[in-house]
Amino acid sequence: MNGTAARWWTGGASREGLHLALNRSLSEPGPPKRCKLETASLPASPCIESKTLQRSWVLSTLGRITPDVLADRMSNSMTPILIVDVRPFIAYNVSHIRGSVNVSCSDRISRRRLEQGKATLADLASTVIGKEKMRQRIHKEVIVYDESTSEVDRIANNHPLFLVITSLVQDQRFPVLLLGGHKEFVKRHREHCDSPVATTPLIQEPQNPDIESHPPSRVLPFLYVGNARDARDIQLMKDLGVTKVLNVTQAGVPSQEASGIAYRQLPASDSTQQNIKQYFEEAFSFIEDARKSNGSVLVHCQAGVSRSPTIAIAYIMKHRGVSMVEAYKLVKTARSIISPNLNFMGQLLELEQCLRSEVKPCWSQAATQTPEEVTSSCSV
Numbered sequence: 492m493n494g495t496a497a498r499w500w501t502g503g504a505s506r507e508g509l510h511l512a513l514n515r516s517l518s519e520p521g522p523p524k525r526c527k528l529e530t531a532s533l534p535a536s537p538c539i540e541s542k543t544l545q546r547s548w549v550l551s552t553l554g555r556i557t558p559d560v561l562a563d564r565m566s567n568s569m570t571p572i573l574i575v576d577v578r579p580f581i582a583y584n585v586s587h588i589r590g591s592v593n594v595s596c597s598d599r600i601s602r603r604r605l606e607q608g609k610a611t612l613a614d615l616a617s618t619v620i621g622k623e624k625m626r627q628r629i630h631k632e633v634i635v636y637d638e639s640t641s642e643v644d645r646i647a648n649n650h651p652l653f654l655v656i657t658s659l660v661q662d663q664r665f666p667v668l669l670l671g672g673h674k675e676f677v678k679r680h681r682e683h684c685d686s687p688v689a690t691t692p693l694i695q696e697p698q699n700p701d702i703e704s705h706p707p708s709r710v711l712p713f714l715y716v717g718n719a720r721d722a723r724d725i726q727l728m729k730d731l732g733v734t735k736v737l738n739v740t741q742a743g744v745p746s747q748e749a750s751g752i753a754y755r756q757l758p759a760s761d762s763t764q765q766n767i768k769q770y771f772e773e774a775f776s777f778i779e780d781a782r783k784s785n786g787s788v789l790v791h792c793q794a795g796v797s798r799s800p801t802i803a804i805a806y807i808m809k810h811r812g813v814s815m816v817e818a819y820k821l822v823k824t825a826r827s828i829i830s831p832n833l834n835f836m837g838q839l840l841e842l843e844q845c846l847r848s849e850v851k852p853c854w855s856q857a858a859t860q861t862p863e864e865v866t867s868s869c870s871v
Contacts, residue, residue, distance in 0.1 A: 542648065545657070546648060548660065549653070549656055549657050549660050550643065550644055552660050552665065552666070553643060553656060553666055553667070553668055554632075554665060554666065554667035554668065555667065555668050555670055556634060556667050556668070556669055556670065557669075557670050557671075558669065558670070558671060558675050558676040558679045558680055559679065559680075561574075561588075561634065561669060561676065561680075562676075562679070562680040562683055565589070565590075565683050566683075571629075571630070572590070572630075572632075572634060573592070573624060573630035573632070573633045573634065574588055574590060574591040574592065574633075574634045574635075574636070574669075575591065575592050575594050575612070575625075575633055575634070575635045575636075575655060576588065576591040576592065576593045576594070576636060576637075576673070577594055577595065577596070577597075577635060577636070577637050577651045577652050577655045578593070578595065578597070578637055578638055578673065579595050579597045580593060580595050580617055580837075580840065580841055580844060581837030581838075581840065581841070582638065582673075583595070583617070584837070584840050585686060585833075585837075586673070586677060586684050586685070586686040587673065587684065587685060588636070588673065588676060588677075588683060588684055588685075589683050589684060589685050591636075592616055592617075592618075592620075592621035592624050592625060593616065593617040593618070593621060594612050594615050594616050594617070594621070594625070594655060595615060595617060595651070596615055596651045596654055596655065597651050601615055602649055602651065602654060605654050605655075605658060606649070606654060611625070611658070612625045612655065612658050612659070612662075613625035613626045617844055630664070631664055631665055632664070632665045632667060633659050633664050633665070633666050633667065634666075634667045634668075634669055635652065635655055635656055635659070635666050635667065635668055635669065636668070636669035636672045636673055636676070637651065637652045637672045637673070638672050638673055638674055639671060639672040639673070639674040639675065640652055640668070640671075640672050641670045641671050641672075641675075643656065643668055652668075656668070702718075702794050702795075702796060702828050703718065703720065703794060705718070705795065705826070705828050706721075707721045707727070707731060707789060707795075708795070708825045708826035709731075709825060710803050710807075710821065710822050710825045710826070711807070712787075713778075713781055713782045713786065713787045713788065714778060714781075714782075714787070714788055714790065714803060714806070715731060715733065715787065715788070715789045715790070716789075716790050716791070716795055716799050716800055716803050716822065716825070716826050716829075717789050717790075717791045717795045717799070718791055718792070718793060718794050718795040719738075719740065719742070719791055719792070719793050719794075721789060721791055721795075722736050722738060722789060722791045725750050725752070728750070728752055728789065729750070731787065731789070732786070732787045733752060733786075733787045733788065733789045734751070734752060734753065734781060734784070734786030734787060734788070735752065735753045735754075735755070735777060735778075735780065735781045735786060735787070735788040735789070736752055736753070736754045736755070736788070736789045736791065737755050737757065737774060737777055737778070737788060737789070737790045737791070737799075737802070738754065738755065738756040738757065738791060738792075739756075739757045739759050739770070739774075739790065739791065739792045739798040739799050739801075739802055740756075740758070740759070740791075740792050740793055740798070741758045741759070741760055742793075743756055755773075755777050757770040757773065757774060757802075759792075759798050761792065761793070761797045761798050761832060762832075762834070763832065763833070763834045764834070765834065765835075766838075767798065767801055767802075767834075767835055767838055768838045768841070768842065770802070771802075771805050771809075771842065774790070774802045774805070774806065775805075775806055775809055775810070778790070778806050779810070790802050790803055794828075795826065795828070795829070796828055796829055796830050797829075797830060797831045797832050797835060798831075798835070800822050800826065800829035800830075800831055801831045801835040801838075801839065803822050804818045804819055804822050804831070804839055805818075805839060805842055807821060807822070808839070808842060808843060808846060809842075809846065812846070814843060815836075815839045815840055815842070815843045819839075
């Protein structure tokens with residue numbers, strides 16, 4: 492083949508415009524290879540140790556702010572401040588700095604999506620308002636905090652805080668770390684914090700000292716919440732028209748199938764480690780079967796205070812399209828002694844976010860997750 496140009500053939504079709512330098516000896520050195528350097532973004536060249544350079548770049552651009560200075564700015568500054576809370580969604584809803592946006596990438600899926608550029612900080616914001624704030628370009632400076640970090644140079648590259656800071660730098664913004672995080676800020680300036688869960692009467696100790704004697708509570712025309720003693724009283728079940736019993740305890744109730752009542756057990760404990768979300772889909776289906784067959788269902792745990800009310804609240808949120816607070820109040824009105832533990836309340840808040848964003852049901856994925864992953868599985 493002669494000349495300075497060749498035609499490339501693939502399957503009989505030619506590709507025009509491909510020029511190969513064929514008049515150069517193989518022993519001659521070719522033109523030097525170049526690595527493209529982008530001055531407006533983080534170093535990402537494969538020719539150098541990009542991760543080390545990237546980390547150095549991030550740390551060199553990171554600012555710091557103390558809780559006292561931030562509180563002063565919140566009180567006196569006329570300029571809006573963009574504050575980003577990178578903690579898990581549950582922690583954010585227990586307490587957060589007023590006006591902050593929750594951007595949680597605590598689970599490994601969200602971390603990977605953010606690292607690979609498949610998700611933006613706006614995508615990971617937990618509310619519609621938060622997403623809009625993150626998309627706006629009016630805030631060049633962004634104050635970032637987690638639970639208690641004071642120095643970011645000791646945390647790993649895949650730590651949620653470092654990933655968010657890196658993403659801000661890549662977006663040509665100026666991240667500022669709140670020293671001591673939420674823990675230090677709330678200790679010194681609680682007046683600048685909001686506590687959505689704590690300020691609503693959701694976590695209360697039951698005032699009725701004789702919880703065990705509380706009768707079954709009719710929450711919906713076809714849905715009762717009660718205790719283990721109620722479930723064992725077959726005559727009571729018949730009087731109430733109950734056709735199905737959902738047992739949300741680890742202790743099984745003796746089968747009474749001969750009575751015409753269908754039983755189902757969800758072996759959950761009333762603990763801060765229990766992943767109750769994994770049972771939501773099964774519970775919803777069981778309750779729906781009772782409704783569609785014109786029957787009634789009793790959902791019970793040991794005392795009808797924590798586990799069974801959680802299932803009832805979740806069902807109402809799903810099938811009535813209401814918020815957690817609205818569903819809670821409905822169940823609380825029907826059964827005054829309810830008091831789901833804080834772990835369950837957090838999982839209900841996550842369910843609310845899943846329902847609002849209309850993502851794939853996170854409760855159906857939760858069975859394969861560790862307790863640490865459960866709290867943030869809805870961030871995707």
